[in-house]
Amino acid sequence: MQRRFVVLVLILLCAVTTVASAASAQTATRKPGDYPLTPDSLPQDGVPKGRLEGPFEFRSQIIANTVRRYWIYVPAQYTGETPANVLVFQDGARAINPTGALRVPQAIENLVFRKEIPVTIGVFITPGQRGDVFPDNVGTGNPNNRAQEYDAVDDTYARFLIDELLPEIGRKYRLTADPARRAIGGTSSGAICAFTVAWHRPDAFRNVISGIGSYVSIGYRAATADQPAKSGGEIYPTWIRRMPIKPLRVFLQDGSNDLDNNWGNWFLANQQMLKAFEFANRTADTRKDGGPRYDVRHEWGDGAHSDAHLGALLPEVLRWMFADGLRNRAPESR
DSSP: OHHHHHHHHHHHHHHHHHHHHHHHHHHHHOOTTOOOOOGGGSOOTTOOOOEEEEEEEEEOSSSOSEEEEEEEEEOTTOOSSSOBEEEEEESHHHHHOTTSSOOHHHHHHHHHHTTSSOOEEEEEEOOOEESSOOOTTOTTSOOTTHHHHHSOOSSHHHHIIIIIIHHHHHTTSOBOOOGGGEEEEEETHHHHHHHHHHHHOTTTOOEEEEESOOOSGGGOBOOOSSSOOBOOGGGHHHHHHHSOOOOOEEEEEEETTOOEETTEEHHHHHHHHHHHHHHHHHHHHHHTOOSOOOEEEEEEESOOSOSHHHHHHHHHHHHHHHGGGGSSOOOOOO
């Protein structure tokens, strides 16, 4: 009996050692910022393929003297009988890259097929290029009007998107006008651009996906003799704390190894955004205000200035963003 007990103890010790060794090996092989895509963002057998249309070129009257490209993703389940949900992503060439970190069309394709989100049309837009010609060699890089459009905190880009581009797309596809069924996202300066659209126009967009958001002073301009000072993204935590709450659902992602430079510290800036949302909600609760509250989730990791972590999280974020659209959705006419 005693011998059997000793053997059993030895077997258990070996098993524990093996499990611990495997866990240690896994930990040792993972590097900061390693966030592999989940199967939700990869092609799956039996999932019907949607269409990625484009690139198309668009010349804005609101953002004058610029040309940009955009793509439209249409899932196989779209029929046009009812308006589709809308997901707009900035830095569109990166977002649609089939070998990139985001692969947004593929995530939409899988989730729509499994009825985990409603039928959703994706719109993927590059920043503008100044002049009449969009260069073919930009690839997934940055056209030269990106900072002027994305890091500004006024409503110029929102007006371009809502008043010019979406109506153009709406001539061919039935897009929902319900702001709760529209989401806008991006990474880095594309993230603050997405937030700016929803901040100025919650009547058009109430869902924001923000990865490694540039809530820093890229857009700041010091006062001159002719012009007053202009704020950049660093102003948003102040506005969130001091202005009336807007009916927004926001997902924030960032990593502890994100950028730290003369414009600001990205990770700190994103934490400031979260704290500002929490303060605004807490203050409204204390005052027993009857208005909206910010609906905010966040995920902090150990990544640098990279799309990888948001890419791994994106399918779950979309489920959360559009969950209400799968429950008790009222008919929408147009």
